Amino acid sequence: MAKRIESLTVTDNHRLNSEYFILTLLSPGTLPEMKPAQFAQVRVEGSPDTFLRRPISIHDADRENNTIRLLVQILGKGTETLSRLRQGDQLNIIYPLGNSFSMPLKGQKLLLAGGGCGIAPLLFMAKYLREKGFNIDFLLGFRNRDRVIEYEEYSSLGKVFLTTEDGSMGEKGFLTDHPVLKENRYEQVYCCGPEPMMKAVASWCRMTGAACEVSLENLMGCGIGACLCCVVDTVRGNLCTCIDGPVFNINDLKW
Amino acid sequence: MAKRIESLTVTDNHRLNSEYFILTLLSPGTLPEMKPAQFAQVRVEGSPDTFLRRPISIHDADRENNTIRLLVQILGKGTETLSRLRQGDQLNIIYPLGNSFSMPLKGQKLLLAGGGCGIAPLLFMAKYLREKGFNIDFLLGFRNRDRVIEYEEYSSLGKVFLTTEDGSMGEKGFLTDHPVLKENRYEQVYCCGPEPMMKAVASWCRMTGAACEVSLENLMGCGIGACLCCVVDTVRGNLCTCIDGPVFNINDLKW
Amino acid sequence: MVNLGFSIGDLRFRNPVLTASGTFGYGSEFDDFMDVSRLGGIVVKGTTLEPREGNPYPRMAETPSGMLNSVGLQNKGIDYFGKYIYPRISEYDTNVIVNVNGSYVDDYVALAERLNSFDRIPAIELNISCPNVKMGGMAFGTNLGSAREVTRAVRAVYMKKLIVKLSPNVTNIVDFALAVEEEGADAVSLINTLLGMVVDVKRMKPALSTITGGLSGPAVRPVALRMVWQVARAVKIPVIGMGGIMNTDDALQFILAGASAIQVGTASFIDPLASVKILEGIEKYLTDKGISDISDIKGYINR
């Protein structure tokens, strides 16, 4: 899985709502091999205030058409600039970066849990798992009904359990409030989202004995292990989110 | 003539050749009063390397439609970014800035001489003079036939004499090589272009006793007289190109 | 109503947004765009006893997120100022501060003495940090002994508020702040420009006629902020922070780090309205947060 720097062509920029959009990018050659939870370091051109690249997960890959998709949340100047990309524009990225979710054991009961832009790597993971013959449940959390994105996409890959903070769709509350967690005995959980959410899921897993991997979202200088800025404090000392992660087993974290 | 900051809408971006383009900009209100040789300080958005505004002459103004036109030469990162503006984009400018060419005396024989993007203010000036009933000759210099721009426009306002460095159109050589300078006795010359060209025209004027005003193109920090960066060494000491100029009588310069 | 004001001794400023010397002319350059009197104050161009032509063109170069200048204190001297500029500038209903420069201690002293008699000038900013003059300027601001000497001498003759503007081109700016505080400065302002340079590769020559110049703009902001934080923790007098402040967020960084007020410099070139926008932005920020007095957030990060 050699990393590469490549300028891809934007073939689509699809706006999901005021906050989210999906970029479809065409590689000039054949896509590299990629694994779920890997990410790309995206160069934001034309934004005077974004000096560094921005890490964005591989949301989806279409090997036949050599396209990848990125699901992006508008958070600041970088993502705002990306949201204005138009068909035909070029986007320079370094990819694929980082480790990936581990494979579950045969027959394990799996949960993919995520919230906000943290749901991005879960789609790729779900497709991967489906190919290997696993059944999956999703547990996805959003602020409210209007924020729910890609419900159909995920529904086509597994059962989707939803929470919204205001209860306007699915269960009211946070992810860990969802009754499905009481009704089922998940053995392996893959999780990505805001840190408080991941911490809540992690402690639920610890309680129930489920294995749990989380994909972290630290600030990154380089994305390739060269700057040591993206560290996370683990039981094995400071590790780099970009090369030792983004996926960590919660047992390695000091959460 | 109060200066103002305003975001104008790009209604057209017309490419003349590989080096030149003309932006048509629509003011959201009524255009301010403007005089020939005045300029705008243009904010270049989306270019990480252009921190300061760029001074660009008012090439033309259409008071009925509240549009102005800027003739721009692609020279570096700022003008390159401007060249990619599309219809509907906004452009923030401060205008109108600077002094202007003085009015000629009745009946004077006039020459408007320019080269490169220096021809920009001459169009506005020519229209202005025509309104006041003056006849004008243009003496315009370009590198070669392919570089000749706006020949028709200028021809509709006066007689156009051309030089190209390689002789592929008009007379071969530099502006001051043109025979029209020997054949005519111009009394007032308005000139804008690269410094060596303006200096040559200036010394020709000194020789023949023609009055001569040149519009200078210094590096500018602010364009409004606040930074004192744009100075030109005159007989009255350092003056600011942005507020004491851009037009100077050659007798005031130490050329 | 939010209280935005601050004081240097008994001199009251209605809000903490000032403009930086050399970047706002004499105010009048901005009259077309805004009501200058809304600002907490304006610091006018660097002024000297005698007229100065400044350095030869080119005096400016653009840099990544910044600019280099070597204007070199071009100004018409104090006589001209008194006669032609002072009457006009006195019309502003805000604190007009003169930025005072000299080649020798005596120059500073003579100029400060003259300024005592200008009723509408309640304070001077002693510029011991100009990097663009051969004599004086930064030489005073990078040597502790000289910084003390010139501050002491001016303090002895100047009756109103004395602000000393510090140079960032030193190993330890806190030493300088403490020294001038001890010598009687009523406030310090920082930073002046960082000494920098650009080479024009095409012409294979320095971009500036003076080779080196002063770097300003957002590029220097992290350095400026660090110095303001260091100084604000060390001195008791008010600290006026500046260096690359472009918007409200930037200004708040300085106030959270301990500045009592800020100056807007290079930003005014890019957006002549920058200073008033920042003023409005700070007011909105405090209102939104339900904070009634700006002093409540001053130095907040140290708590």
Place this chain on the structure above:
Amino acid sequence: MVNLGFSIGDLRFRNPVLTASGTFGYGSEFDDFMDVSRLGGIVVKGTTLEPREGNPYPRMAETPSGMLNSVGLQNKGIDYFGKYIYPRISEYDTNVIVNVNGSYVDDYVALAERLNSFDRIPAIELNISCPNVKMGGMAFGTNLGSAREVTRAVRAVYMKKLIVKLSPNVTNIVDFALAVEEEGADAVSLINTLLGMVVDVKRMKPALSTITGGLSGPAVRPVALRMVWQVARAVKIPVIGMGGIMNTDDALQFILAGASAIQVGTASFIDPLASVKILEGIEKYLTDKGISDISDIKGYINR
């Protein structure tokens, strides 16, 4: 064929493009993108005697045209380096230089002594300018006496080429360059990062866990270039320039100002190929101009 090489004493570099410590890992991070052996040299991560965990997260903040870091010399120590990294890094056909750090003079000395025996390490870069450690680092590089002392002590034990990396956070960097030259440094490299700070206004807290950090990237380039120019005119030993070099043009600015070589730092984060692109760009520039030896343009602006 253009001659791009330069030498530090009898140590030959095939070209003047090196990578800066802390920004290029141990080279291997870049193997996927380029042939690291094409470079004139690589300076590996800051190394200490004992393993170090560095500073807590967050250690980084983006700034206008730059970044702030406070990594704090995280590394696994010289033993680990010798055992696991050295064998791998020795495969590169270029000069591999180790960036040497310590809290006390004795640390530097012990580490330098150890490095004598690493055959494939022809030089060390003495880092007396790290702003991100509580002890040592910049403390050595901002005090003339200490700078002298540590250089002298290391020189006494280290047999190969000694490069001393200077701090820009000083009033007069030339004094430091002259001092370490006198103490036997074979070359100087500059600049390390400028001490800076960012406040996160939303959280009302410093952006970095360490409050202050080191500023790098194009923002600092004018300051770096000025210092390189000043130092190159003062010392006789080679000067390795760095600070915000992103492309060929930037690199040429430093060489025209007197640098014998340059290091590419932060640029490698934005474009991992920056160093080789700059190398190719310099070669093309000289070829196009018909210049056969890069030394012909070194310090050209001083002529």
